[in-house]
Amino acid sequence: MKILVVGGGGREHAIIKSLAAEGRQLFCAPGNAGISNLATCVDIKINDIDGIVKFATEEKIDLALVSQDEPLVLGMVDALQSAGIRTFGPNKAAAIIEGSKAFSKDLMKKYNIPTAAYEKFTDSAAAIEYIKTQNSYPTVIKASGLALGKGVIIAQTFEEAKEAVVEMLEIGKFGDSGKEIVIEEFLTGPEVSVLAFTDGHCVRPMISSKDHKRAFDNDEGLNTGGMGVIAPNPFYTDEVEKIAYETILIPTIEAMNAEGRTFKGVLYYGLMITDKGPKVIEYNCRFGDPEAQVCLSLLKTDLLEIVDAVIDERLSEIEVKSEDGAAIIVMMCSGGYPESYEKGKEITGLDENGQNDAFHYVFHSGTVKKDGRYLSNGGRVLGLVAKGKDIADAQNSIYSNIDKVSFEKSFYRHDIGGKR
Ligand SMILES: Nc1ncnc2c1ncn2[C@@H]1O[C@H](COP(=O)(O)OP(=O)(O)O)[C@@H](O)[C@H]1O
Ligand SMILES: [Mg+2]
Numbered sequence: 312m313k314i315l316v317v318g319g320g321g322r323e324h325a326i327i328k329s330l331a332a333e334g335r336q337l338f339c340a341p342g343n344a345g346i347s348n349l350a351t352c353v354d355i356k357i358n359d360i361d362g363i364v365k366f367a368t369e370e371k372i373d374l375a376l377v378s379q380d381e382p383l384v385l386g387m388v389d390a391l392q393s394a395g396i397r398t399f400g401p402n403k404a405a406a407i408i409e410g411s412k413a414f415s416k417d418l419m420k421k422y423n424i425p426t427a428a429y430e431k432f433t434d435s436a437a438a439i440e441y442i443k444t445q446n447s448y449p450t451v452i453k454a455s456g457l458a459l460g461k462g463v464i465i466a467q468t469f470e471e472a473k474e475a476v477v478e479m480l481e482i483g484k485f486g487d488s489g490k491e492i493v494i495e496e497f498l499t500g501p502e503v504s505v506l507a508f509t510d511g512h513c514v515r516p517m518i519s520s521k522d523h524k525r526a527f528d529n530d531e532g533l534n535t536g537g538m539g540v541i542a543p544n545p546f547y548t549d550e551v552e553k554i555a556y557e558t559i560l561i562p563t564i565e566a567m568n569a570e571g572r573t574f575k576g577v578l579y580y581g582l583m584i585t586d587k588g589p590k591v592i593e594y595n596c597r598f599g600d601p602e603a604q605v606c607l608s609l610l611k612t613d614l615l616e617i618v619d620a621v622i623d624e625r626l627s628e629i630e631v632k633s634e635d636g637a638a639i640i641v642m643m644c645s646g647g648y649p650e651s652y653e654k655g656k657e658i659t660g661l662d663e664n665g666q667n668d669a670f671h672y673v674f675h676s677g678t679v680k681k682d683g684r685y686l687s688n689g690g691r692v693l694g695l696v697a698k699g700k701d702i703a704d705a706q707n708s709i710y711s712n713i714d715k716v717s718f719e720k721s722f723y724r725h726d727i728g729g730k731r
Contacts, residue, residue, distance in 0.1 A: 312336065314615075315367055315375045316350070317357055317387065319343045321642075321676035321694040322378055322600035325607045328672065329614040340366065344685055345665040345675025345693075357382050360390045367396045376400060376618065378577075378597045380457055384410035399618045401596050405567060405574040409596040412493050413455040422566035424559055425590040429495035431455070435480040441494060442472045449497045454479050456488025460524075460536055465497065498583050498590060501546040504602045505580040507560060508617050508631060510624045511573040514560045515617070515631040517606040519547035521728075522599070526649060528726045535649045536691060539641045539727030541702050542605045546584050555582060555589040563594070575621055604674045604694050605640045609633045638698045639705040641713060641727050642676070646720030648690035653720065656687040660716035669712035671696045687718050702728050 312335050316323050319341045327337055327350050340363060342352030355362040357379050367375055377387050377400040386403035400406075407414050419426040432438035442450060452475040454462030462485050466472035472494075479489035507516040520542035526532030547555075559580060567574045579595035579602070598606075607614065611632040620626045645652035658678065665685055666673050674696065677689020695713060699705030706728045713723065 312373045313338065313370060315340065315363075315370070315372045317363055317375065317377045317382060318379045319346065319352075319357070320600055321674040321691070322598050322603040324349075324674040324676075325604040326376060326378060326598070326614070328674075329607045329610065332613075332615075335615070338370065338372070343675050343688070344678040344680040345673070347680070348664045358385060360385060360387050363387060364390050364394045364396070367391060368394055372396055374399065374618070378603075380406075380409055380595065380597060383596050384457060397622060399576060399622055401574050401576040404572045405576075406596040407572065408567065408574065408578070408594045410457060411455050411491075412453050412593065413491050415594050416493055416495070418563075418566050418570065419591060422562055422569070424562050424566065425588060427451070427496040427498050427590060427592075429493050431491060431493050432476075433480065433491050435476050438476045438480065438492060438494060439473055442469060442476070445494075447497075448472070451495045451497050452476060452479070453493045453495065454485040454489035455491040455493055456485065458485045458488045460534065461485075462488060498585050498592070500583045500585040501544075502592065503544045503547045503551075503582045503584060503589070504540075504599055505547070505555065505560070505582060506598055506602055506606050507578050507580065508621055508626060509564050509574055509576070509578055510621045510626040511564065511568060511575050512624060513627040514556075514564055514578075515626055515629075516556075516560065517631060518542045518609050518633040519544040519552070520602045520605055521546070522602060523724060523727050526644075526724075528724055533649050535644075537599070537601045537642065538644070538724045539639065540601050540605045541637065541639050541705070541728040542602075542609060543637060545702070551584055551589055555580070559589060559591055563591075575624075600676075601640050601642060601674075601694050604696060605638045606633070608638050608671060608696050608698065609636070634698070636698055636700050637702045637705045638671070638696060639702065639709050639728055640674070640694045640696045641709050641723050642691050643693040643695060643713075643716065643721050643723050644691050645687055645689070646722055652690055654686070654688050656718040656720065658685040658687060658692070658716065658718045661685050667712075667716055669715050670709070671698045673716070687721075692718070692721070703731075706731060
């Protein structure tokens with residue numbers, strides 16, 4: 312069986328690792344040096360829909376998985392399916408749940424799914440007027456479209472809010488993604504990521520997790536793509552889980568069906584546990600990165616079995632089981648990330664397969680291989696995963712081993728999962 316995964320980061324490395332088994336021939340486009348130990352990497356850009364369809368057709372791919380936001384929002388799944396390729400992931404009509412925050416906010420309002428109060432704007436004068444009349448800070452300004460995780464501004468003052476509005480709507484800082492904005496109420500509480508499989512009928516969540524977005528310890532520094540994750544999320548208690556399932560997880564799937572936009576794939580629910588219960592901060596239309604690396608490391612059910620059940624709309628017939636313990640990932644990054652950084656630094660501590668036995672697994676986010684050596688090739692370079700009987704145990708395991716792997720100017724957070 313031939314399987315193609317589209318993408319080339321740690322998330323795709325984790326998906327490939329979960330799919331790897333005898334009798335399965337794996338391809339990844341474009342992949343990376345770590346992935347190349349498990350799959351044949353093909354040099355096609357993630358947004359090159361025609362190129363991916365051509366490759367999948369010529370190579371007679373039996374199953375394709377698309378897990379990056381941009382190709383999903385652009386309709387890569389639709390294109391693959393039209394070409395007769397069996398594909399896992401939401402179609403364009405459903406991927407809008409991530410591609411347009413204005414759409415997802417309107418959806419939640421229409422179907423009474425708990426979320427922050429908001430208004431949306433395309434005109435800056437109207438937006439600024441609204442901020443003035445609300446007169447409540449902090450306030451949250453969001454570019455509606457995809458913005459590489461940089462499109463959200465938490466404004467502490469009127470001036471900051473106004474600047475964000477002007478940058479998005481007048482100066483065009485995020486291009487088309489910022490032509491419409493959402494201004495929303497600032498909520499407080501711990502955040503929880505829930506990655507759930509759905510076939511449009513039933514929802515089967517994986518273990519809950521907690522991301523750490525800021526670059527430095529104590530949640531200081533700039534926002535990043537994610538510096539580390541723990542699972543399970545200690546704030547996602549059984550009680551919260553039950554409320555979230557009934558008021559958010561299921562209603563979202565039903566709302567998408569009612570809109571004629573049935574969602575099939577992995578839906579990522581970004582939740583905040585407020586004192587009024589769990590509320591949706593945002594949806595993503597695919598596995599989160601680095602949440603996927605941790606959740607898939609704890610997944611007991613064969614990923615391919617779940618993927619098949621989603622595509623064939625019989626997810627209710629199977630269980631999605633996770634291990635009882637905990638897992639942690641700490642991202643090793645290039646000095647300077649998320650701003651400018653250098654690439655091409657030799658990574659020490661990896662064997663020929665890009666692994667180190669001290670860890671459950673080393674997922675590669677941004678690496679290349681030259682003359683048999685692994686070199687850094689991105690801001691986030693490696694994701695080091697440890698498992699344990701609980702979070703403290705996993706945390707000890709990761710931090711007592713982490714310095715076995717390094718490269719010049721590398722850095723990581725020392726407090727993923729909380730201070731030790
Ligand atoms: N209404 C809100 N109240 C408080 N914090 C928020 C709110 N909306 C977003 N945030 C914070 O900003 C982060 C990014 O916002 P999100 O909507 O997830 O956008 P994206 O992931 O696309 O950048 C969230 O993880 C959360 O920490
Ligand atoms: Mg987010």
